[in-house]
Amino acid sequence: MFFWSIVLILIGIYSSYIFGKSRIKKLVYSTNLKPKSQYNYHAQYVLSWCLLPALIVYFSWAVFEEQIIQNLILDSFEYVEGAAYNDGLLLAEIRNVANNTDFSEGKSQEIINAASQYKSLKLTSEISFYISIIIIMILGSLYAVRKINIQFNAQDTIEKYIKYILIFCSSIAVLTTIGIIFSLIFESFRFFSQVSIFEFLFSTEWYPFIPIREGQAAAEGSxxxxxxxxxxxxxxxxxxxxxxxxxxxxxxxxxxxxxxxxxxxxxxxxxxxxxxxxxxxxxxxxxxxxxxxxxxxxxxxxxxxxxxxxxxxxxxxxxxxxxxxxxxxxxxxxxxxxxxxxxxxxxxxxxxxxxxxxxxxxxxxxxxxxxxxxxxxxxxxxxxxxxxxxxxxxxxxxxxxxxxxxxxxxxxxxxxxxxxxxxxxxxxxxxxxxxxxxxxxxxxxxxxxxxxxxxxx
Amino acid sequence: MVENNNTKISAKDVDVFYSEKQALNKISMDIKEKEVTALIGPSGCGKSTFLRCINRMNDLIEICKVTGSIKVDNEEIISSSTDVVSLRSKIGMVFQKPNPFPKSIFDNVAYGPSIHGLADTKSDLENIVITSLKKAGLYNEVKDRLNEPGTSLSGGQQQRLCIARAIAVNPEIILMDEPCSALDPIATAIIEELIDELRLNYTIIIVTHSMQQAARVSQKTCFFHLGELIESGETNKIFTNPDNTKTQDYITGRFG
Amino acid sequence: MNSTLTQERIIALRKKRSAQDLRFKYYGFIAMCLALAVLVFLLYSIFSRGFSAFQKTTILLEINYDQEVLKLTPNSTDQEIEKGKFFKVKKNALNNVFENLSKSDAKLIKKLFSTNIDKEIKNYYIDNPSVLNTTQKLWVTAHSNVDQMLKGNSRRDVPEDRRKLNDIQLSFIDQLVEEDRIQKEFNNFFFTRADSRHPEIAGIAGSFMGSLLTLFVVFILSFPIAIGASVYLEEFAPKNKLTELIEVNISNLAAVPSIVFGLLGLGVLLNVFGFPRSTPLVGGTVLALMTLPTIIIACRASLKAVPPSIKEGALAIGATKSQAVFHHVVPLALPGTLTGTIIGLAQALGETAPLIMIGMVAFIPNIPTGITEPSASLPVQIFLWVESAERGFQEKSAAAIMIILLFLFMMNALAVYLRNRFEKKW
The missing domain is CATH 1.10.3720.10 (MetI-like)
Known part of the structure; x- marks a missing residue:
């Protein structure tokens, strides 16, 4: 998916650039006026309207695809009676079976079913990814092309976009800090809902061992x-x-x-x-x-x-x-x-x-x-x-x-x-x-x- | 010499503040087309500040605030809606210290035309570069080494390269901020000759600390002192028979 | 008071004072020498332990590639060869290392060899199918215990029950040495293999590849983002509270312990965004966030060093702000930025703790080929080997440290070279 989507996006930005350039040239030719900005800026404007939505689609897919599929699989998975499955291990197993049928030997029917479901979900996701990325690139370019005219100050707009990108780059550091604080506080909060904050800060016993079985009195951690x-x-x-x-x-x-x-x-x-x-x-x-x-x-x-x-x-x-x-x-x-x-x-x-x-x-x-x-x-x-x-x-x-x-x-x-x-x-x-x-x-x-x-x- | 009366630039009540400090106070003047106007005055009198208002280079200084009105070809330029980029392509500028880009001589001159889309083909671009270098009187000296870095030239040549760079974008006005202060007398003489030639096609405003230079190259002279415009008029008159005693004192060397 | 007495006292005091002066100077000198001595000692203790890992011990084994035993014919297909009974051939060969071996001795002999020799025997056959029905003398890899004993890393003068090799095995080794059937050769496994449970065939190729892929991700992410952020802060940002906040943030981020970035990777990248665990992708992202402040600081410094007259020159002929910056200022600041980036990458190359947090500490026995495959990294590999109980891993970890130090040295040398070569004094 990685390779082909890169190819697709490259084709998209190239054609949108050409599309934008030819569009403004045509306008100039038909009206015989000098455009406010140069051709290149109009073309870049169309390009950015093609690229940005494509990137958003790409990254949201990359980030959420696997999780959504996993949740769907787990929701519909019929647990075998008595088997102590851990979600992570189970998913790993399903993925292994899905990727390589050799592994299916000796696996339960549930897993094989889940694996085929996984495979079909993956395929659906991939196809819909390609379709949506193509559609979004075309829509983006069309929107941008409609805005192009002789009076349109594409140069200023591009300048603005560059500035937004730069602002985004410098906000990464802030986002990192927010991410650190968010994850630390959020998980700590969960910790302190199970362990008293006073015990944590003032008690002198540190035995972070977990009870292996429910209700095992001796191994209560401190x-x-x-x-x-x-x-x-x-x-x-x-x-x-x-x-x-x-x-x-x-x-x-x-x-x-x-x-x-x-x-x-x-x-x-x-x-x-x-x-x-x-x-x-x-x-x-x-x-x-x-x-x-x-x-x-x-x-x-x-x-x-x-x-x-x-x-x-x-x-x-x-x-x-x-x-x-x-x-x-x-x-x-x-x-x-x-x-x-x-x-x-x-x-x-x-x-x-x-x-x-x-x-x-x-x-x-x-x-x-x-x-x-x-x-x-x-x-x-x-x-x-x-x-x-x-x-x-x-x-x-x-x-x-x-x-x-x-x-x-x-x-x-x-x-x-x-x-x-x-x-x-x-x-x-x-x-x-x-x-x-x-x-x-x-x-x-x-x-x-x-x-x-x-x-x- | 053909006299003309077309006003190219017209400033009215221009005030400039650096934070709280006032650098220019109610400057009003008209600058005629295709003439050389010299701005003279002691250091810190605001002549460079005024020059930099005309192409809005003061925008670069965050604490600098400009009020009043400057019209170029009857178009207001001190307003937020002014397209600074096209303004600056219309008004070239040459700085005190030659500042060629650390690129080849050719690229130095070609940069402006290429970002403004003035040349459609490569040979167009070459033509522009060669004509500009010729106009700046530099072509014969550098025609064999257009690909050498601009910084390898001598100071006077570098300054002429900067003039060529400014000319290449087809400006109507050229601002010169003490263009000869970093040059030796021979290079200065060459630049002064060049200014005299350029006057035929461009409106030139030159800031100079040398009164001799002002007297040699300019038709009009404006005398600035402590942020105020003391006197302006025909260069001959200013230097021979000024109205204001301060001007008199300055040109006779009593202060400054 | 007598004036000569005062004079004498002053002279005495002066002597004392100059002695103090000298002493103070020596304290400083000794402190400096101490710091340098520790450096030398540290490097020595690593190099002296690590060098032996570049050699492996091999034992000469006579192998009879018997058609009957192997159940192969000269026309066997690859798949048949794959299923050939090479373990039987190996067993025969091991039983014949010395003449008239008892069963228990044969067992002890077997333990002198690496578990990898099955593969070596098979691969030799695959490379030379003509050896069928001949007896070949092959140098095969010895077990790590033998290797360590011969290199002198394990001692033989300790009581037998505290040794990995018993007296009989030692006598076998001595006999092999006497008959020149045991030798040391260049350890190619160390450079071509990934991690393994067996020290004698464990290598750094997997973790090295993992480190390269991780650094690739770090570079791809941090270099453009650092340039963007620096350009914004230096050239575009208005001087206001928000900009100040970003600047304070960056300088504080530079001092956050690396392990906290690991927690960020675990809590946000893995758990919230669902990045694939243990991969160079997530490792590189975490390290990129970690090195970003370093690179931004370097990049801003070199942007600051570009004289404003260049930018003014561009603006004065009507370039837009971003044209002036990206056509003229950024190219001139690039060498400095690159130097900073390389130093940031060197920092990322040595970083271990955050990678442990995001699961790059798993045992990965194969060489990764993409940024979304689970992989180790060089420093984590060192950590795993240091923690490992097997003696044979200690020299491996020292040798891996030598490799990583070599790379750090090369990166820093490159940074210095770039700085000297391209840095302009304005």
Whole structure:
């Protein structure tokens, strides 16, 4: 369908263009007047009236076709007595049988019937798609052609259309945000209709296990997210303990002490560190750092978990070093040279100038950089998914195993997703918390940095 | 020289504001067809602002507000219903700094005619380009390298290329915003000669900070000061016997 | 107070101060070196583990393609060959790896070979039908346990019950080594195969293809949309609250954790719009939304860098606003935009978390060919291999990381090249 509809649309826009052009030429010839806009604009006008409806039809088909067919199939499906079917699996099976008759061996009659129904629905849908797209393209072009005349300012109209397209492009970002908020709030709402919001925010028991059978008393899950928040916080603290001093000192060294040559080599190297995918850090944490932490723990008599907060935190710290160093570097560089000269001029040495003058002056900016780094650390997923634990554990001991918000989101959504189950839905509630926290940290940080910039501009 | 009395542009009570700041105050003047009118005055006096009102280039500046009336061929142009695009194709403009597109010499000149659909065939387009380059006095210098980038030319040549670019869309008026300020004396002399030739076919308004230039190329001169039109009239009269003492002071170099 | 004493104190203080100065400088230097050392250590720990994955262990096997056993004739059709009894041939060959093998030993021997060798034996026959009724010496793939042992990734000095291979199997391997019947060769499977449950035949071709298709979708969506959005914001947008809202939105979107985009993909794209799960189409869409802010910011910067005189020149000869922008400004901003796009694509290439959310984490044993087919992607493949218990997958994940780093490096180098080559200083 994809290929042929592209061909069809291409043919449509080509012929509508030619149609529009010949139409305006004819008008000019018969009236012998100069048209208000050039031929091309009239042709483009007809083209856009052919293309846009076609695209709308195409995308609505692409998005809704499969769902509508599925619903029709499921509505008419006669469930076999006693068989525990899951809608998704059932549909997959029906689709397999429909696409390849070889699979029909050993399948129940219901499924084979449903498969043939699926096939015929698909065919009907495809035929009606082609018919409707052709009709809509013709109708669109005809409408546009009727509007064309000598006085018609096609150029202005096309300009307007271009502007609408551009507005649409820039609204994608807004739509994305709305989509994020909508999906997080909607699913969280469903979650909180099953789990109390107070339990979620204040209880310390996190056992997101679902009862396997209806009424199984023992396995009732409990969703107190406090240990998760605590674990996230612990790992973040470890990471900042690594990244803050190293990142800041590196930035100071690079901006105040290092020669041009050193700066030119080191900065790209740090950028490499920043560009390494997080899964690579996860691998590093899991394969290299975690065993090291474990044996280090043993050597000082602590029994470290193989998925300790320390290993994940250390590696996460490494990940945000370049982040802190480049942001702090910018901040330090924007401290006016006159402050530096003032301090050096009264005989202070470089270290004193940095400690007593530059850092205090740059403090708001550095705080902003740290806040951004914290937000980065909290939202980071792959390192902790690979190297931190999955069991919620309320502890402040970095050698123990803790879990984080992002890990729990991944754990809840990996494998079977059932959107009537609080376990799956808990991912969205956690996602909402994560989104709100990182967003507020960012807004706060950007505001601090902006204020700071304004001070020196 | 044939005197004519056809008014091409007629401005009445033109006020221009940048946000709250008034840049032009009640400017009224008539500009005659096929003459060179020079706008002179000290920096920041509003002469360029006035020039940019005539082809509505001030629209680009969001905070700029223009009121009053400017009529070109008796058609009001300071109104929201004015078709700016066709206005600008009728009024060419040459800027202070030569700004050729980073394209070939040919494409620079051909761009205007092609977007306005002035040429139906390729040879038509070539004709327009060659005639325009000839009119701008540049053809002989560049005829062998029409495909080289316009930015490879010297400053004076670039400015003439910009003039050719403006001529190519068949304007009736050419606005020049200090066209020689970025050029050396020889290139300036060539441009001034060119302006003298172009006068036969186009109405030219030139903003200049050089009084000698105004005296050399223009028939009419308008003196602006602090957003007001102090005096306008025959160039000879302005430079030899101005009515206003401010004009007198300016042309004799007492301020400015 | 005595003036020489004061003098001395000042000199002492000065010494202390300059020592402090020096110390502070060293702190900075050490911090920088530490950061770089971690980088080196990280790369080393990956490369040292990953290199061995580019080789596989093969064992020489004598195979008798006996007509009777195979139940084939020289004139057999392809379908008959497909049903030929190659497993019997294999069984015979395995029983004869060493002379006089007991039944239990034969079982142990069998475990030294990959499950893939049936196919290798069959494919050899399909390629060379003339070998019917001859005995052929064939290098066939060894089991991952053997492979890991020979590469030194598993240790043989641990107690037998903690090893994958027991003492008898080790002695067999030693014997094979002695007789030169075991060798390492270039691991073509790694580059031509998709994921597998068996480490020795698992490869990155499937996930690599998945990543390419995903990046294709990202590019198709984000590049034009980013240009449109940037052009609007830079050239058309009126300065009002709405525009400001869009701008704030874009800068905040850049800082939203990637996993949240995964939730968006799951909650909206999959559940509301019914995009096909686990496909490059939905993965690419999510990543495009994620990288859009990066590209828009780069594109706006390069649009800003184009001098306004160019646009004015076009407008002054009567070009419309969109003509002036799209004929003159956008082409000049294109190199900068492209650089930003490549950096955005590099970011998308390394992204894992959102893809897990939308189901690209499923086990996909074949190479995808279209954007609506379920597929893995390179970073998710690494994740799956890291999480896997089998030892043999660890070197695979390290090697896959090497490949992904190579691509990231190439993309960034391309971006730098484009920037240096086309970026104009005005």
């Amino acid at each position: 969703f107190g997210a406090v240990p998760i928040f605590a674990g996230t916080f612990l790992i973040m603290i470890v990471a900042m303990c690594v990244a803050a001093p190293i990142g800041l000192l590196t930035a100071i060294y690079l901006s105040e002490y290092a020669s041009q040559k050193v700066r030119k080599t080191v900065k790209p190297l740090l950028e490499i560190l920043a560009g390494i995918p997080t899964i690579v850090y996860g691998f590093f944490a899991f394969v290299t750092v975690a065993p090291f932490v474990k044996s280090f723990g043993q050597s000082i008599g602590i029994d470290a978990s193989p998925t300790s907060a320390l290993a994940a935190g250390l590696v996460m710290g490494v990940m945000i070093i370049p982040f802190i160093s480049s942001l702090s570097d910018d901040v330090i560089n924007s401290v006016p040279q006159s402050l530096r000269e003032g301090s050096l001029g009264i005989g202070a040495n470089k270290a004193e100038t940095i400690k007593k003058v530059i850092l205090p002056a740059a403090l708001p900016g550095i705080v902003g950089a740290f806040l951004l780094a914290i937000s980065r650390a909290i939202g980071e997923t792959m390192i902790v998914v690979v190297a931190a634990g999955t069991a919620a554990n309320l502890t402040a001991n970095p050698f123990e195993n803790v879990t984080t918000v992002t890990v729990q989101i991944v754990v809840a959504l990996i494998g079977d997703q059932e959107f009537d189950n609080p376990r799956t839905l808990s991912a969205f509630a956690l996602g909402l918390v994560l989104f709100v926290i990182t967003l507020s940290l960012n807004v706060l940080a950007l505001r601090i940095v902006k204020k700071y910039r304004e001070r020196y501009e």
